[in-house]
Amino acid sequence: VAAGKSAAAIERSLRMPHRAPLVITVVASPQPSTVVPLFDQQLCAACTVLTLQLAARALGYGGLWRSGWLMYDRGFHRELELDEDEQIVGFLYLGTPQHAEETPHEAVQDPHDVLHWI
Template identity: 45%
Template sequence: MEGLSLLLERHSCGRLVAPAPQGQALENILQAALAVPDHGGLHPWQFILCEGDGRLRLGQILAEAAQRRGEGIEAIDKLRQAPLRAPLVVVVVSRAIVHPKVPVLEQQLSAGCAAMAMQMAAQAQGFGGIWRSGWVMFDPDVHQALGLADGEQIVGFVYLGTPEVAVTGPRRALDSAKFVRYL
């Protein structure tokens, strides 16, 4: 897929089935994530891959956090099942450090770029993906269960797999004039 077409036709795919990217396809996705802008070469990200039983463990971590938070049984069950909506879930973590020239926000944005790069690299190879978020990204118990250190922050959950249904038509182009102003 041509680079510009890939960007202009970017879409999220929430209905994903096996197979997940693996082998060279998965390595391409990881290399795309590692190639994002990274001021100072700090490598301020980590990727936790959850597949097979790892998705079950992630679901249990999320469900336990929801239970501790006082969520209802439906919300708890929904979070327990959430990682099963794709054959591979990548937890994208910002590993920002205090740096005199590179603010934490810039490092977190780099991790966000990594999440988008993963989704784009998956789409370029015929796979689908969706970047999911939610309160669980900020839950300290989820962070602890995933082994995150102080200062590390989940920036998203990238669900990857094979699209269950074909994407219907191109994305609707937005009027860029509504989002642009000149100084």
């Protein structure tokens, strides 16, 4: 049984990707570096999830950044043919918002309406 999970938890995980029309799995693929530490590289990959989510929202899509036990399950990583040093940093679920309050706000025409220099 994967990651010590129950059969019910594994069965539930098989249905999870069907909750949205598109699921993007973001993986940190670190490169050897004496300048950029591993953790920094992983943080950059995680920032990519947020940037994708914000871009999708700006285009009118709804998005939800998920984590969970599959992010850490090395057996799942092997199924995806990830290298041992690679790490999933998030699953981004994207689709059309179901509720009006989830739709993006109207774009601000003048940035000075929301930005103030101190």
